[in-house]
Amino acid sequence: MKTYQDTVDWMFQQLPMYQRIGKQAFKKDLSNTLKLAEHLDHPESKFKSIHVAGTNGKGSVSHMLASVFQSAGFKTGLYTSPHLKDFRERIRIDGKMISQEKVISFIEENQIFLGQNRLSFFEMTVGMAFDYFAHEKVDIAIIETGMGGRLDSTNIITPELSVITNIGLDHTAFLGEDLSAIAFEKAGIIKEEIPVVIGEKHIKTKEVFRKRAKEQNSKIYFAQDNSFPKYQTDLKGSYQKKNLRTALSSLKVSKDLGWEISEEALINGLQNVKLHTGLQGRWDVIREKPKVICDTAHNAEGLKLVLKQLKKEKFQQLHIVLGVVNDKDLSTILPLFPKEARYYFSKPDVPRGLDSILLKNSASNYDLEGDNYESVHEAFLAAEEEALDEDVIFIGGSNFTVAEAL
Numbered sequence: 001m002k003t004y005q006d007t008v009d010w011m012f013q014q015l016p017m018y019q020r021i022g023k024q025a026f027k028k029d030l031s032n033t034l035k036l037a038e039h040l041d042h043p044e045s046k047f048k049s050i051h052v053a054g055t056n057g058k059g060s061v062s063h064m065l066a067s068v069f070q071s072a073g074f075k076t077g078l079y080t081s082p083h084l085k086d087f088r089e090r091i092r093i094d095g096k097m098i099s100q101e102k103v104i105s106f107i108e109e110n111q112i113f114l115g116q117n118r119l120s121f122f123e124m125t126v127g128m129a130f131d132y133f134a135h136e137k138v139d140i141a142i143i144e145t146g147m148g149g150r151l152d153s154t155n156i157i158t159p160e161l162s163v164i165t166n167i168g169l170d171h172t173a174f175l176g177e178d179l180s181a182i183a184f185e186k187a188g189i190i191k192e193e194i195p196v197v198i199g200e201k202h203i204k205t206k207e208v209f210r211k212r213a214k215e216q217n218s219k220i221y222f223a224q225d226n227s228f229p230k231y232q233t234d235l236k237g238s239y240q241k242k243n244l245r246t247a248l249s250s251l252k253v254s255k256d257l258g259w260e261i262s263e264e265a266l267i268n269g270l271q272n273v274k275l276h277t278g279l280q281g282r283w284d285v286i287r288e289k290p291k292v293i294c295d296t297a298h299n300a301e302g303l304k305l306v307l308k309q310l311k312k313e314k315f316q317q318l319h320i321v322l323g324v325v326n327d328k329d330l331s332t333i334l335p336l337f338p339k340e341a342r343y344y345f346s347k348p349d350v351p352r353g354l355d356s357i358l359l360k361n362s363a364s365n366y367d368l369e370g371d372n373y374e375s376v377h378e379a380f381l382a383a384e385e386e387a388l389d390e391d392v393i394f395i396g397g398s399n400f401t402v403a404e405a406l
Helices: 004-013 031-039 058-071 100-116 121-135 179-189 206-215 240-256 263-271 273-277 300-312 330-336 356-364 376-386 399-405
Strands: 048-053 076-079 091-093 140-144 161-164 196-198 220-222 284-287 291-295 318-323 342-346 370-372 392-396
Touching: 004 100, 004 121, 031 100, 031 121, 048 058, 048 179, 058 076, 058 140, 058 161, 058 240, 058 263, 058 273, 076 121, 091 121, 100 121, 121 140, 161 179, 161 240, 179 206, 196 206, 196 240, 206 220, 240 263, 263 273, 291 399, 300 330, 300 392, 318 356, 318 376, 318 399, 330 356, 342 356, 342 376, 356 370, 376 392, 376 399, 392 399
Parallel strands: 048 140, 048 161, 076 140, 161 196, 196 220, 291 392, 318 342, 318 392, 342 370
Antiparallel strands: 076 091, 284 291
């Protein structure tokens, strides 16, 4: 590997990467990850961790937790996915991304093993993160799952605490067609005698979690049963209220487990999540006149909350730059979008990106009208040209759409 870019290109070309190509990248067991862990001398056993799963909110909750632990003076690892602009966003310590040199050296040192065992992009990334956290001797690492839980590559850790933010109908092709089936997959991160915090109580999922917790002899806490003083966070989406409560419940349990987190560290950590962790793309206001808002919400549950907040914005005209991936069930998301907005349909620049003409045609079935563009960049430029200072431009539909706009 000569350069950082060569290295990342090589990783992307290895066996399928779900984020780019979809279903055929999904692996149904942990054997590869366990093989890699053994090859790396089990880095996953060399640091303490908190494991976070869920359909929506797991990224925000992970970043909130990391920010508070950092504020409390702990050397804090943070593993999240996907990234928006740079692969290294996935692996951070105290908010700083892993260096390009570390990425290159990890792949160079392990390339023969990675190639021979046909490890996927996600598997090798998890191995890299765990290896880095072990070498750098972090006090704690916040580990966000990829898609599911039970068979997710991250699920080889034994954390201090497991957190499941919520359950919604996303990735049904992999995780099951109904909420209880998806809850079963996410509940796979609940480990023997390790406490678990559940962000949202839902009639169809709470018993799945209770059953798994009982089998594992794990104490279960429902965040909705707790009340907290009004803490402020710099993550501005109104939907962050639920994530904040989940994070506060998780921090309360962490303190019970012996982690020293002062009130001052809690307040500072929650108010400076973006500064401490580099989080982007969650109700991100990137300009004021016209106001431009990005949000990575991409499934029905997430979009409902984001679009509800968008309705509260004051504007003369709403412009929406929309791009989605081709395995989205459009019938669940397009009806949520406002009919009175002007649309700029685009195709995210990944193999899974849905053609903008197909998106435009589907959207017209729901009375969403606008033009289609070759790229997100062109769509955004067109929206900027049309918009007046008192308008709002919203960019969303997919992580990739937001990444290109940023």
